[in-house]
Amino acid sequence: MLKEYIENGFGLEEDFSCSETILYGANQVWNLGLSKKALKMSAGLSAGCYSDNICGALSAATMVLSALYIRDRAHEGSYNDGLVKELIDNYRKLMGSELCAPLKTNHRTEKEKCRPVIIAAAGVLDQIIAREGLPEGD
Numbered sequence: 001m002l003k004e005y006i007e008n009g010f011g012l013e014e015d016f017s018c019s020e021t022i023l024y025g026a027n028q029v030w031n032l033g034l035s036k037k038a039l040k041m042s043a044g045l046s047a048g049c050y051s052d053n054i055c056g057a058l059s060a061a062t063m064v065l066s067a068l069y070i071r072d073r074a075h076e077g078s079y080n081d082g083l084v085k086e087l088i089d090n091y092r093k094l095m096g097s098e099l100c101a102p103l104k105t106n107h108r109t110e111k112e113k114c115r116p117v118i119i120a121a122a123g124v125l126d127q128i129i130a131r132e133g134l135p136e137g138d
Contacts (some may be wrong), residue, residue: 001029001030001126001129001130002022002025002026002029002030002122002125002126003119003122003123003125003126005025005028005029005122006021006025006115006118006119006122007119010024010025010028011024011025011118017042017043017046017047017056018045018046018047018055018056018057018060018114018117018118018121019042019043019044019045019046019056019057019059019060020039020042020043020046020060021057021060021118022042022056022057022060022061022064022118022121022122022125023039023042023060023064024039024042025122026060026061026064026067026125027039030064030068030129030134032064032067032068034067041063042056042059042060042063045059045060048099048100048101052099052100052104053099053100054098054099054100055091055098055099055100055103055117055121056100057114057117057118057120057121057122058087058088058091058098060121061087061091061121061122061124061125062084062087062088064125064129065080065083065084065087065125065128065129066080066084068129068134068135069083069132069135083128083132086128087124087125087128090124090127090128091120091121091124094120094123094124095107095117095120103117104117107120
């Protein structure tokens, strides 16, 4: 769902960063109901928090999991942390790292920028959400 949406060009015209593409796209695809202010929080995750650390697309994907599956707070149970660990582990297996610096070295091109990295994060996120289903109500 999200992967296809991004593959079809979402985020390009808007000039979204990696993290913005994931969160803004997920907000559209899964009707998360996030406000513009909430969506803007993803900007700081771009380029591994602008320090080449954990991939911004992957960080934003964890935000999506939390938006979908956390009722009130992180410490309410182990469900979300299991999903986040799965997301990161599966992404690392697919892409070779969860860190921005090696991802840029190995997957970023001048023409496509980080689109392959973003699309991969969306695909891993899609798989988890397809399996888990969308929660009913809040």
